Amino acid sequence: MSACFFYGAFAAKAVFVCSRRMTGWLLPLAGGTLVVTIVVVWYTSALWFLDGFHVPGF
Template structure:
């Protein structure tokens, strides 16, 4: 949706107002849904450095919430350079991919 909002989808034109609202609501809902998972992981496991996969997952989980807060602040700021928002969004997508691949994908790939 962000690509559509910022007119980066070829041939899509301008995004209607409901797309802006859906993007914000979707992001807020996904963040709220991730909080119980993060709470469980932190209280049950903490930050562990037992293996490279677990360490990567622990650190990516910690950085995710910081990157999300930074992205929300960057969206509201008019004083930052134009590359700051795409960098923050790309960081979030990368962290989500790392979290998923170091937990769910790894678990599904186990015999």
């Protein structure tokens, strides 16, 4: 699921870069979403690894 969200955020950012009709605040928003997605995936992967390959919280 996180890979699909990452791909969607990346594709949206690419569309915003290529489009000239988008407003100026959409590109930083798309970039921030992409960075947050990468950080969340990285953090949850680290928790999963450090928890001995169990789902955190269960």
